Amino acid sequence: MEKNMLGNNVITQIGILVHDIEITSQAYADFFGVDKPEWSLTDTVDRAQTEYRNQSTEARAKLAFFNMGSLQLELIDPDRNPSTWREYLDEHGEGPHHIAFVINGMKEKVTLMEKNQMPLLQKGEYTGGRYAYMDTFKDLKIILELLENDEAK
Template sequence: MIPTHIEHIGIAVKDLEKAQQYYEEVLGMKCYAIETVEDQKVKTAFFQVGQTKIELLEATAADSPVAKFIEKRGEGIHHIAFAVKDLAIRLKEVEQKGVLLIDQEPRAGAEGMNIGFLHPKSTFGVLTEFCEKREESV
Protein backbone atom coordinates (compact mmCIF):
# COMPACT_ATOMS: atom_id res chain seq x y z
CA MET A 1 0.00 0.00 0.00
CA ILE A 2 1.39 3.37 -1.03
CA PRO A 3 -0.58 6.57 -0.38
CA THR A 4 -1.02 8.66 -3.52
CA HIS A 5 -0.26 11.93 -1.70
CA ILE A 6 -0.69 13.86 1.55
CA GLU A 7 -4.34 14.85 1.29
CA HIS A 8 -4.29 17.34 4.16
CA ILE A 9 -2.83 18.29 7.50
CA GLY A 10 -5.43 18.85 10.21
CA ILE A 11 -4.81 21.64 12.71
CA ALA A 12 -6.91 21.93 15.86
CA VAL A 13 -7.84 25.52 16.76
CA LYS A 14 -9.96 27.11 19.46
CA ASP A 15 -11.32 29.89 17.23
CA LEU A 16 -11.79 29.05 13.57
CA GLU A 17 -12.45 32.65 12.56
CA LYS A 18 -9.22 33.94 14.15
CA ALA A 19 -7.18 31.09 12.70
CA GLN A 20 -8.70 31.65 9.27
CA GLN A 21 -7.79 35.33 9.53
CA TYR A 22 -4.14 34.40 10.22
CA TYR A 23 -3.94 32.08 7.21
CA GLU A 24 -5.54 34.68 4.94
CA GLU A 25 -4.01 37.94 6.18
CA VAL A 26 -0.55 36.80 7.29
CA LEU A 27 0.14 33.88 4.94
CA GLY A 28 -1.89 35.24 2.02
CA MET A 29 -3.86 32.02 1.54
CA LYS A 30 -7.54 31.83 0.58
CA CYS A 31 -10.07 29.69 2.42
CA TYR A 32 -12.05 27.87 -0.25
CA ALA A 33 -14.51 25.89 1.91
CA ILE A 34 -16.05 25.89 5.37
CA GLU A 35 -18.01 22.83 6.43
CA THR A 36 -19.52 21.41 9.61
CA VAL A 37 -19.27 17.65 10.10
CA GLU A 38 -22.05 16.98 12.60
CA ASP A 39 -21.16 13.42 13.59
CA GLN A 40 -17.56 14.47 14.36
CA LYS A 41 -18.71 17.63 16.18
CA VAL A 42 -16.33 19.80 14.22
CA LYS A 43 -16.34 22.82 11.92
CA THR A 44 -13.63 22.88 9.27
CA ALA A 45 -12.00 25.45 7.01
CA PHE A 46 -9.84 24.39 4.07
CA PHE A 47 -6.87 26.02 2.36
CA GLN A 48 -4.98 24.65 -0.67
CA VAL A 49 -1.17 24.65 -0.70
CA GLY A 50 0.07 22.98 -3.87
CA GLN A 51 -1.43 19.48 -3.91
CA THR A 52 -1.87 19.45 -0.11
CA LYS A 53 -4.60 21.08 1.94
CA ILE A 54 -4.61 22.58 5.40
CA GLU A 55 -7.75 21.71 7.37
CA LEU A 56 -8.48 23.91 10.38
CA LEU A 57 -10.65 22.12 12.95
CA GLU A 58 -12.81 23.86 15.55
CA ALA A 59 -14.84 21.78 18.01
CA THR A 60 -18.58 22.37 17.97
CA ALA A 61 -19.12 20.54 21.29
CA ALA A 62 -17.13 20.15 24.49
CA ASP A 63 -17.14 16.36 24.17
CA SER A 64 -15.79 16.27 20.60
CA PRO A 65 -12.45 14.62 19.81
CA VAL A 66 -11.00 17.99 18.77
CA ALA A 67 -12.10 19.65 22.03
CA LYS A 68 -10.53 16.82 24.02
CA PHE A 69 -7.34 17.09 21.96
CA ILE A 70 -7.05 20.85 22.61
CA GLU A 71 -7.79 20.37 26.32
CA LYS A 72 -5.04 17.76 26.62
CA ARG A 73 -2.42 19.03 24.16
CA GLY A 74 -3.38 22.56 23.15
CA GLU A 75 -3.86 23.95 19.67
CA GLY A 76 -1.69 22.62 16.89
CA ILE A 77 -1.24 19.79 14.44
CA HIS A 78 -4.00 17.26 15.06
CA HIS A 79 -3.48 14.73 12.26
CA ILE A 80 -1.97 13.98 8.89
CA ALA A 81 -4.21 12.55 6.17
CA PHE A 82 -3.04 10.38 3.31
CA ALA A 83 -5.06 9.80 0.14
CA VAL A 84 -5.42 6.08 -0.57
CA LYS A 85 -7.28 3.90 -3.02
CA ASP A 86 -9.63 1.19 -1.76
CA LEU A 87 -9.91 2.63 1.75
CA ALA A 88 -11.75 -0.32 3.31
CA ILE A 89 -9.06 -2.71 2.05
CA ARG A 90 -6.25 -0.40 3.25
CA LEU A 91 -7.76 -0.29 6.77
CA LYS A 92 -7.89 -4.09 6.91
CA GLU A 93 -4.31 -4.36 5.60
CA VAL A 94 -2.82 -2.10 8.26
CA GLU A 95 -4.87 -3.80 10.97
CA GLN A 96 -3.47 -7.17 9.85
CA LYS A 97 -0.02 -5.64 10.29
CA GLY A 98 -0.78 -4.88 13.94
CA VAL A 99 -1.94 -1.26 13.69
CA LEU A 100 -4.75 -0.27 16.06
CA LEU A 101 -7.67 1.33 14.25
CA ILE A 102 -10.00 4.03 15.49
CA ASP A 103 -12.30 3.32 12.54
CA GLN A 104 -12.84 -0.32 11.59
CA GLU A 105 -14.81 0.75 8.53
CA PRO A 106 -14.75 3.91 6.39
CA ARG A 107 -17.05 6.73 7.47
CA ALA A 108 -18.12 10.04 5.95
CA GLY A 109 -15.79 13.00 6.41
CA ALA A 110 -15.56 16.54 5.07
CA GLU A 111 -15.26 17.43 1.38
CA GLY A 112 -17.02 14.31 0.11
CA MET A 113 -14.36 12.00 1.50
CA ASN A 114 -14.65 8.64 3.19
CA ILE A 115 -12.16 8.50 6.03
CA GLY A 116 -10.63 6.10 8.52
CA PHE A 117 -8.33 6.93 11.41
CA LEU A 118 -5.39 4.89 12.71
CA HIS A 119 -4.70 5.09 16.44
CA PRO A 120 -1.63 7.19 17.37
CA LYS A 121 -0.49 4.44 19.79
CA SER A 122 0.36 2.42 16.67
CA THR A 123 1.69 5.27 14.52
CA PHE A 124 4.46 6.74 16.68
CA GLY A 125 2.21 9.34 18.26
CA VAL A 126 0.80 10.74 15.01
CA LEU A 127 -2.96 10.52 14.52
CA THR A 128 -3.13 9.25 10.94
CA GLU A 129 -6.12 9.47 8.63
CA PHE A 130 -6.68 7.64 5.36
CA CYS A 131 -9.00 9.41 2.88
CA GLU A 132 -10.72 8.40 -0.31
CA LYS A 133 -13.09 10.48 -2.40
CA ARG A 134 -16.65 9.11 -2.08
CA GLU A 135 -18.11 7.80 -5.29
CA GLU A 136 -21.15 9.77 -6.33
CA SER A 137 -24.30 7.68 -6.43
CA VAL A 138 -25.86 7.57 -9.86
Protein backbone atom coordinates in the same frame (compact mmCIF):
# COMPACT_ATOMS: atom_id res chain seq x y z
CA MET B 1 5.41 -3.58 10.47
CA GLU B 2 4.36 -4.24 6.89
CA LYS B 3 5.78 -1.93 4.24
CA ASN B 4 3.79 0.46 2.03
CA MET B 5 0.49 -0.26 3.79
CA LEU B 6 -1.29 2.68 2.17
CA GLY B 7 -0.06 2.17 -1.38
CA ASN B 8 0.55 5.93 -1.45
CA ASN B 9 3.19 8.14 0.14
CA VAL B 10 1.88 11.55 -0.95
CA ILE B 11 0.66 13.67 1.97
CA THR B 12 -2.58 15.32 0.89
CA GLN B 13 -3.47 17.26 4.00
CA ILE B 14 -2.28 18.46 7.39
CA GLY B 15 -5.02 18.83 10.00
CA ILE B 16 -4.60 21.42 12.75
CA LEU B 17 -6.83 21.66 15.83
CA VAL B 18 -7.91 25.13 16.94
CA HIS B 19 -10.09 26.70 19.63
CA ASP B 20 -11.47 29.48 17.42
CA ILE B 21 -11.73 28.86 13.68
CA GLU B 22 -12.54 32.52 12.89
CA ILE B 23 -9.43 33.92 14.56
CA THR B 24 -7.06 31.19 13.35
CA SER B 25 -8.32 31.10 9.76
CA GLN B 26 -7.93 34.90 9.60
CA ALA B 27 -4.37 34.59 10.93
CA TYR B 28 -3.50 32.02 8.24
CA ALA B 29 -5.17 34.14 5.53
CA ASP B 30 -3.22 37.21 6.60
CA PHE B 31 0.05 35.28 6.89
CA PHE B 32 -0.24 33.79 3.39
CA GLY B 33 -1.91 36.82 1.81
CA VAL B 34 -4.96 34.85 0.66
CA ASP B 35 -8.69 35.14 1.16
CA LYS B 36 -10.04 33.70 4.38
CA PRO B 37 -12.07 30.60 3.49
CA GLU B 38 -15.59 30.19 4.74
CA TRP B 39 -15.80 27.45 7.34
CA SER B 40 -18.26 24.59 7.07
CA LEU B 41 -19.81 22.35 9.70
CA THR B 42 -19.44 18.60 9.44
CA ASP B 43 -22.64 16.64 8.88
CA THR B 44 -24.87 15.38 11.66
CA VAL B 45 -24.39 11.80 12.84
CA ASP B 46 -27.31 10.50 10.76
CA ARG B 47 -25.55 11.62 7.57
CA ALA B 48 -21.90 11.31 8.61
CA GLN B 49 -22.35 8.02 10.47
CA THR B 50 -19.59 9.21 12.81
CA GLU B 51 -18.07 6.63 15.13
CA TYR B 52 -15.42 7.33 17.74
CA ARG B 53 -13.75 4.37 19.45
CA ASN B 54 -16.43 2.05 17.99
CA GLN B 55 -19.32 4.12 19.39
CA SER B 56 -21.71 6.37 17.50
CA THR B 57 -21.09 10.02 18.38
CA GLU B 58 -22.86 13.30 17.75
CA ALA B 59 -19.44 14.96 17.31
CA ARG B 60 -19.23 17.76 14.79
CA ALA B 61 -16.55 20.26 13.90
CA LYS B 62 -16.14 23.52 12.04
CA LEU B 63 -13.68 23.04 9.19
CA ALA B 64 -11.76 25.57 7.10
CA PHE B 65 -9.53 24.55 4.20
CA PHE B 66 -6.54 26.30 2.69
CA ASN B 67 -5.37 24.81 -0.62
CA MET B 68 -1.61 25.31 -0.69
CA GLY B 69 -0.46 23.84 -3.98
CA SER B 70 -0.23 20.07 -3.62
CA LEU B 71 -1.06 20.20 0.10
CA GLN B 72 -4.19 21.26 1.95
CA LEU B 73 -4.24 22.76 5.43
CA GLU B 74 -7.39 21.84 7.36
CA LEU B 75 -8.31 23.82 10.46
CA ILE B 76 -10.59 21.88 12.83
CA ASP B 77 -12.62 23.49 15.62
CA PRO B 78 -14.50 20.61 17.33
CA ASP B 79 -17.64 20.73 19.44
CA ARG B 80 -17.71 19.24 22.96
CA ASN B 81 -18.96 15.77 21.93
CA PRO B 82 -16.59 12.76 22.13
CA SER B 83 -14.21 12.63 19.15
CA THR B 84 -10.54 12.24 18.36
CA TRP B 85 -10.52 15.99 17.72
CA ARG B 86 -11.92 16.88 21.16
CA GLU B 87 -9.76 14.35 23.01
CA TYR B 88 -6.56 15.49 21.30
CA LEU B 89 -7.34 19.20 21.72
CA ASP B 90 -8.11 18.72 25.43
CA GLU B 91 -4.96 16.66 26.03
CA HIS B 92 -2.43 18.46 23.80
CA GLY B 93 -3.87 21.87 23.03
CA GLU B 94 -3.96 23.55 19.65
CA GLY B 95 -1.69 22.33 16.90
CA PRO B 96 -1.12 19.46 14.47
CA HIS B 97 -3.59 16.57 14.71
CA HIS B 98 -3.05 14.47 11.60
CA ILE B 99 -1.55 14.02 8.19
CA ALA B 100 -3.85 12.61 5.52
CA PHE B 101 -3.42 10.36 2.53
CA VAL B 102 -5.87 9.55 -0.25
CA ILE B 103 -6.27 5.80 -0.52
CA ASN B 104 -8.36 3.19 -2.32
CA GLY B 105 -10.01 0.30 -0.46
CA MET B 106 -10.85 1.84 2.91
CA LYS B 107 -12.01 -1.36 4.61
CA GLU B 108 -8.94 -3.29 3.50
CA LYS B 109 -6.53 -0.52 4.56
CA VAL B 110 -8.17 -0.17 7.99
CA THR B 111 -8.02 -3.95 8.51
CA LEU B 112 -4.36 -4.07 7.46
CA MET B 113 -3.40 -1.21 9.74
CA GLU B 114 -5.28 -2.72 12.67
CA LYS B 115 -3.41 -6.00 12.11
CA ASN B 116 -0.24 -3.92 12.47
CA GLN B 117 -1.28 -2.47 15.85
CA MET B 118 -2.61 0.80 14.42
CA PRO B 119 -6.25 0.83 15.58
CA LEU B 120 -9.13 2.81 14.15
CA LEU B 121 -9.91 5.88 16.27
CA GLN B 122 -12.72 7.54 14.35
CA LYS B 123 -14.48 7.17 11.05
CA GLY B 124 -17.23 8.85 9.12
CA GLU B 125 -18.68 9.85 5.80
CA TYR B 126 -18.55 13.17 3.98
CA THR B 127 -20.12 14.28 0.72
CA GLY B 128 -18.12 12.40 -1.89
CA GLY B 129 -16.30 9.93 0.34
CA ARG B 130 -15.23 8.69 3.75
CA TYR B 131 -12.46 9.13 6.26
CA ALA B 132 -10.76 7.11 8.99
CA TYR B 133 -8.36 8.33 11.67
CA MET B 134 -5.86 5.64 12.62
CA ASP B 135 -3.92 5.62 15.87
CA THR B 136 -0.38 5.62 14.49
CA PHE B 137 1.01 7.85 17.22
CA LYS B 138 3.09 5.12 18.92
CA ASP B 139 5.14 4.47 15.78
CA LEU B 140 4.74 7.60 13.65
CA LYS B 141 4.22 10.29 16.34
CA ILE B 142 1.10 11.62 14.63
CA ILE B 143 -2.36 10.35 13.70
CA LEU B 144 -2.88 9.28 10.07
CA GLU B 145 -6.11 10.06 8.29
CA LEU B 146 -7.19 7.88 5.39
CA LEU B 147 -9.37 9.61 2.79
CA GLU B 148 -11.27 7.61 0.21
CA ASN B 149 -13.11 9.64 -2.40
CA ASP B 150 -15.95 8.21 -4.46
CA GLU B 151 -15.18 8.00 -8.15
CA ALA B 152 -16.64 10.85 -10.20
CA LYS B 153 -19.43 9.63 -12.43
